[in-house]
Amino acid sequence: MFLVGTRSNRYFNMKTHTRPLRLLVSKAGLDGHDRGIKVVARALRDAGFEVIYTGLHQTPQMIVSAALQEDVDGICVSILSGAHLALIKDIQILLKKNKISKIPVILGGVVPEEDFPKLKKLGVKKIFTSGASLQEIVSYFQTLKPQG
C-alpha cells in the first residue's frame, strides 16, 4: 500500500552508515498540498535514502502504525493547513505509547515561528518551512543515525 522508492546507494556515505536510512514521509491531516513533500521525497530518494511515502490524508494513528511496520529511522510529516500542533501532539503520544518515541520526527510546511518552541517541546526534532533548499534538507538527514 505504501510507495517505497530507493535509488542506487552509491551517493550514500558508507563511512557513517552501514545501511541506507529508512524514512517515512507522510502528509498528516486533511491537507492535500503535496507539492513540497513529493519534491522532498524525490530528493531524499535521489540522495540514497530509502523513502516510504504514505500518500495523503494520514491520521496520527496511520502514521505511527506505518512507522512501526516499516521500522523506520525517521518520520517526516508535512502539514500546510495550520493543524500542526494538534496532529504532532497526537503523533507523539502514540509514539510514546508504542515505545518508539526515539524515532526523530521532522516537520515541514507552513508553521509560524511562534509555534516552534511548543513543537520542540512536543518532541519535534527539526522544522523546515517554506524556502528551505533541498540541499539543506538532504544535509540534515545525512546527520541522522540509524535506529536500532
Add this chain to the structure above:
Amino acid sequence: MSKRFSTISDVEIKELYTPSSLKGWEYEKDLGDPGKYPFTRGIHATLYREKPWTIRLFSGFGTACDTNKRYHLLLEKGQHGLSVAFDMPTLMGIDSDDPKAQGEVGKCGVAIDTLHDMEVLFKGIPLDQVTTSMTMNGPAIVLLAMYLAVAEKQGVSFSLVGGTIQNDILKEYIAQKEWIYPPRPSMRIIQDMLVYGTKHLPKWNTISISGYHIREAGSTAAQELAFTLADGLGYVQAGIDAGLNVDDFAPRLSFFFNAHSDFFEEIAKYRAARRMWARFMKERFKAQNPRSWILRFHTQTAGCSLTAQQPYNNIVRTAIQALAGVLGGTQSLHTNSMDETLALPTEQAATIALRTQQVIAEETGVMNTVDPLGGSYFVESLTHEMEKQALEMIEKIDKMGGIVVAIEKGFPQKEIARASYHYQQQLERQEKVIVGVNKYVEKDERPIETLYIDEKCEKKQISDLKKVKKERNAKEVERALAKLKKGAEGTDNLVPLVLDAVRAYATIGEICSSLKNVFGGYTEQSVF
C-alpha cells in the same frame, strides 16, 4: 556556449521577435477584434471601458461570525463581490466534531457545518445584490444547496442568485487533492448540478474550471492550460451525456487561472486559452451560441510564488502578477496578501491587496484600451507556443480516452510532479531566482504580524453544532437523508434532495457520508 534564456516554465525565448516570427499568421483567423471569434483579444469589444474587472478577494477564517465581519469590512472598502474560503473539514465534507477535523476547524477558512452557519455567514448581505464565489469542490452540491436555502430565507428568488461554485472535481484528483468520492460518481453529481443549474439558476456559474491549483501544484504554464481545458472538455461532454444541449449550459461554465511571475508567459497563456476554447466549442462540440464560445475567467495571483522571507516583497510580486491578469483580459481578480505564506491574511495585509487592484485600475491607465499587447511579435509568438504545447498534451489525453481515464492513469499527476521537481532543481542551481530565498538573502529578518486562529474557535464551532443538532427535527433529518441515499442509488437529480436535507439542518458530514455509503471513497496511487 551562449546563455539560454527561458520563461519560468522553461520555454526558450529568443533575443528578438520580428514579423518573420509570425509567418502564416492571419489577423482575422488568429486574433480577430476583441469580442469576436476566436476571442484571442478578449471577450468584449470594449472590455474594461464599460465594466472594470470584478475585485474579488478570497476570504474566510474562524467561525461564520468572524468571517461575516470581514465581508462587511471588505464591501465597505470597495470590494465588488465575495469569495468564500472554507476550512479543511468543510472542504472534505466532514463535521467540526469529527475526530479527523481535530486541529483544523476554522484554520484555513471558515467552518460550515449546517445551514445555520451559512445564515450567519451572509447575515446582512442581500444575495440578490452581491455575487459570491465559493471555492468548494468535493461537497459542492451541499454548499450550493445551503447558499440557495439562505437566499430562500432572505426571500430572494433562485433566478436572481448570482455567483460561482468552483465544483471542479477533476482538478482535485489532478492537483488539490480534496475529494470525497471516486471520479465517476463525482462526475454524476456534477451532471446533476449542471442539469439543475441550467433549469433553475440562470445567473449562476455551475463550474469554475480551474487551472489555479494545477499551477500551484507545480505545473508549467502550458500544463496549466492543457489540463484545465482538458477538464473543461470533460465537463462539456458530461453535460451532453446528461442530455443537455451544449448551448444551454456552456455559457455558464467559467474558468479560473493562476497569475504567476513570468509576465509575458502568463498573458500569452490567457490569450491562448480564449482562442483554444472558442475553437473547441465551435469545432468539436458544434456550439452555435457565441456565448458558448467565450472563455470567461477569474484570476488569482500565484500563492506559490510568495515567500516567507522578506514578506514585503510579496506586495510587489502580487502587483506585477495582477497586472498580467489584467493585460490578459481577466473578468475578475484576487490579489494575495503579503503574509499568506505564513498564515491567513491580517486585515491590514488584505487591505493592501485590495488597494493593489485599485491602483492598477484607477491610476495606471491600463483600462483605457482593449488588449494593448495584441499584435506584439513576441506576445503573439508566445501565445502560439502556449497553444502548441497545450494542444499536444490534450491530444495525448484524447488518445487515452479523455481526462477521467488520464486521471485514473495518473498522467497529469505525474507530469506535474516532474515539472515541479525540475523547477526546484533549477532553483537549487540558481538558474531560476527567487529574491530573498536563493539570492539577496538577508539574515536576521524581523517577523511580521500574522493572524492567529486559536483553539477557542474549534470549541465554539462544536458547541454551536451541538445546539443546532438538539434544536432541529431529528425525524425530518432522517427522512431527508434516507431519500437522498435512495436518490443516489437511482438516477434522480440529487440537487433537490440535498436541498431538502439542508433545509432540515442536516450537517455537511451527514449528507456527504450518506452519499459516500452509496458511492464509496477514493484513495490515490501516490507518485513522486
